[in-house]
Amino acid sequence: xxxxxxxxxxxxxxxxxxxxxxxxxxxxxxxxxxxxxxxxxxxxxxxxxxxxxxxxxxxxxxxxxxxxxxxxxxxxxxxxxxxxxxxxxxxxxxxxxxxxxxxxxxxxxxxxxxxxxxxxxxxxxxxxxxxxxxxxxxxxxxxxxxxxxxxxxxxxxxxxxxxxxxxxxxxxxxxxxxxxxxxxxxxxxxxxxxxxxxxxxxxxxxxxxxxxxxxxxxxxxxxxxxxxxxxxxxxxxxxxxxxxxxxxxxxxxxxxxxxxxxxxxxxxxxxxxxxxxxxxxxxxxxxxxxxxxxxxxxxxxxxxxxxxxxxxxxxxxxxxxxxxxxxxxxxxxxxxxxxxxxxxxxxxxxxxxxxxxxxxxxxxxxxxxxxxxxxxxxxxxxxx
Ligand SMILES: Cc1cc2nc3c(=O)[nH]c(=O)nc-3n(C[C@H](O)[C@H](O)[C@H](O)COP(=O)(O)OP(=O)(O)OC[C@H]3O[C@@H](n4cnc5c(N)ncnc54)[C@H](O)[C@@H]3O)c2cc1C
Numbered sequence: 001x002x003x004x005x006x007x008x009x010x011x012x013x014x015x016x017x018x019x020x021x022x023x024x025x026x027x028x029x030x031x032x033x034x035x036x037x038x039x040x041x042x043x044x045x046x047x048x049x050x051x052x053x054x055x056x057x058x059x060x061x062x063x064x065x066x067x068x069x070x071x072x073x074x075x076x077x078x079x080x081x082x083x084x085x086x087x088x089x090x091x092x093x094x095x096x097x098x099x100x101x102x103x104x105x106x107x108x109x110x111x112x113x114x115x116x117x118x119x120x121x122x123x124x125x126x127x128x129x130x131x132x133x134x135x136x137x138x139x140x141x142x143x144x145x146x147x148x149x150x151x152x153x154x155x156x157x158x159x160x161x162x163x164x165x166x167x168x169x170x171x172x173x174x175x176x177x178x179x180x181x182x183x184x185x186x187x188x189x190x191x192x193x194x195x196x197x198x199x200x201x202x203x204x205x206x207x208x209x210x211x212x213x214x215x216x217x218x219x220x221x222x223x224x225x226x227x228x229x230x231x232x233x234x235x236x237x238x239x240x241x242x243x244x245x246x247x248x249x250x251x252x253x254x255x256x257x258x259x260x261x262x263x264x265x266x267x268x269x270x271x272x273x274x275x276x277x278x279x280x281x282x283x284x285x286x287x288x289x290x291x292x293x294x295x296x297x298x299x300x301x302x303x304x305x306x307x308x309x310x311x312x313x314x315x316x317x318x319x320x321x322x323x324x325x326x327x328x329x330x331x332x333x334x335x336x337x338x339x340x341x342x343x344x345x346x347x348x349x350x351x352x353x354x355x356x357x358x359x360x361x362x363x364x365x366x367x368x369x370x371x372x373x374x375x376x377x378x379x380x381x382x383x384x
Contacts, residue, residue: 003302005070005074009070009071009074012067012071012074012075013074013077013078016053016056016074016075016078016079017078017081017082019051019053020078020079020081020082020084021082023047023051024082024083024084024085025044025085028083028085028349029041029044029085031209032085032086032088032163033163033205033209033210033211034209034210035165035166035210038088038163038166041085041086041087041088042088042089042119042122044084044085045087045088045089045119046118046119049063049117049118049119052064052065053075054089054093054117054118054119055093055097055117056071056072056075057069057071057072058097058113058117061114062109062113062114062117063113063114063117063118064117068309069253069305069308069309070305070309072257073257073258073259073301073302073305076257076258076259076260077257077258077259077262077263078259079259080257080259080260080262080263080264081259081262081263081266083263088122088163088166089116089119089122089123090255091123091124091125091162091163091167092116092121092122092123092169093116093117094249094250094254094255095125095171095246095249095250095254095255096116096123096125096171096246097113097116098245098246098248098249098254099171099188099233099234099242099245099246099249100112100113100233101113102245103188103233103234103235103242103245104229104233104234105229105230106229107228107229107230108190108227108228108229108230108233109229110229111228111229112190112227112228112229121168121169122163122166122167122168122169123167123168123169123170123171124161124162124163124164124167124169124170124171124193124213125161125162125170125171125172125246126158126161126164126170126171126172126173126191126215127139127158127172127173127243128158128159128160128161129141129156129157129158129159130157130159133160133366134365134366134368134369136173136243137182137183137186137240138182139173139174139175139186140156140175141154141155141156141157141158141172141173141174141175141217142154142155142156142174142175142176142178143174143175143176143187143189144176145176146221149221149223150223150224151221151222151223151224151226151231152189152221152222152231152232153219153220153221153222154174154189154191154195154197154198154217154219154220154221154222155217155218155219155220156174156217157214157215157216157217158170158172158214158215158217159212159214159215160212161200161212161213161214161215162211162212162363163211163213164193164200164202164212164213164214164215165200165201165202165210165213166202167193168192168193168194169190169191169192169193169227170190170191170193170215171188171189171190171191171233171246172188172189172191172215173186173187173188173189173239173240173243174186174187174189174239175187176236176237176239177237180237183240184237184240185237186237186239186240186243187232187235187236187237187238187239188232188233188234188238188239188242188243189222189231189232189233190227190231190232190233191220191222191226191227191231192222192226192227193215195220195221195222195226196220196221197217197218197219197220197221198215198216198217198218198220199215199216199218200213200214200215200216201213201214201215201216206355207352207355247318247364247365248313248314248315248318250322250364250365251318251319251321251322251364251365251370252304252314252317252318252321252322253301253304253305253308253314253318253321255364256321256322256325257301258294258297258298258301261294261297261298261325261328261329261332262294262295262298264294264329264332264353265290265291265293265294265295265332266291267336268287268290268291268332268335268336268339269287269291271336271339271340271350272284272287272339275339275340275341278338278339278340278341279339283335283338283339286331286335287335287339290328290331290332290335293328293331294328294332297321297324297325297328300320300321300324301321304317304321315377316373316374316377316378317378319365319370319371319373319374319378320370320374320378322364322365322367322370323367323370323371323374325360326357326360326361326364326367327360327361327367329357329360330354330357330358330360330361332357333350333353333354333357334354336350336353336354337350337351337354
């Protein structure tokens with residue numbers, strides 16, 4: 001692995017840094033998990049898109065810059081370094097888009113990706129159900145073909161749909177062949193949320209933000225033309241395979257890039273410097289260790305990008321990323337709260353970050369499940 005950045009990569013970093021310095025809002029935006037905050041974030045995302053910074057690694061014709069994976073990592077580092085807002089379009093651009101690039105038809109890609117990049121279509125992820133979380137293959141929501149009407153009829157319920165109440169579209173898994181084995185007979189659907197028969201009910205998280213929704217499908221008819229190129233992604237009854245590509249992005253490279261943790265680790269060091277009375281002894285050692293772990297995650301990711309570029313996709317190893325970043329995020333915020341002492345118990349960026357870090361071992365597949373995957377599919381250990 002050659003860790004020297006090329007001239008053009010350095011120039012790309014500088015261009016990104018300059019643009020961000022001139023454009024990142026001076027004050028943090030309100031939470032993107034509230035209705036007003038979501039709108040403010042969309043304005044920001046549209047500004048990114050207008051100057052072709054929304055999806056740098058995508059082709060130019062979809063609004064990107066044809067940037068390499070290395071350049072994408074550079075952009076992410078600069079984005080977080082500049083303290084730029086969280087991406088509320090993340091489930092579309094970081095999860096669905098890589099899956100569309102891999103499994104979408106030309107028509108689906110040509111029409112859906114530019115609208116997603118421009119934050120016109122806003123996508124949420126409809127996988128979990130009241131009886132299917134870790135056991136995703138237990139999905140009961142049904143999709144039945146109606147040939148006469150030319151479309152699909154959806155029934156069932158999804159839950160924990162992040163920002164579902166603010167989105168326009170959902171990508172979800174539905175059972176199309178109830179007779180087939182649990183992992184077979186599932187299909188990956190692309191569904192406009194204004195389809196008659198679809199009800200989206202937002203609900204509050206413990207921190208008060210309306211970050212989640214339940215989505216109900218009551219014989220909701222999705223015509224074949226509801227989504228250009230068709231509402232099915234990757235073929236009928238092939239949904240499990242397509243979904244595994246999405247989980248690879250969610251756990252691995254795209255959802256949580258190292259830039260986010262490098263920036264947070266730098267902020268933690270700044271906090272320790274500003275609290276000399278609290279930052280003593282073992283706590284200083286922990287802050288140092290956490291800073292080093294953030295650097296280690298960057299090195300790990302650089303090695304992974306080398307693998308990808310050389311044709312060795314991470315597959316099940318993306319579970320290692322997920323374990324690492326989610327546990328690092330908790331350690332990092334716990335150390336910050338200790339440094340802050342009683343102030344850590346008040347409502348501030350660190351305490352809010354701490355609350356959200358606790359969700360890290362749950363979303364994108366729980367860490368217990370990731371450990372099962374690593375044990376069985378990376379280490380080849382027997383099931384007990
Ligand atoms: C912040 C956040 C955002 C989310 N966003 C979305 C979203 O946008 N779309 C979406 O579809 N879902 C979303 N989810 C839901 C998430 O995917 C599920 O919560 C997760 O998959 C776990 O499922 P569950 O909650 O049903 O827990 P369960 O599956 O019931 O698990 C309960 C506990 O049992 C453990 N467990 C279960 N099976 C095993 C096993 N075989 N071996 C060892 N331990 C096991 C789990 O690790 C967990 O600790 C989100 C969740 C959170 C917290």
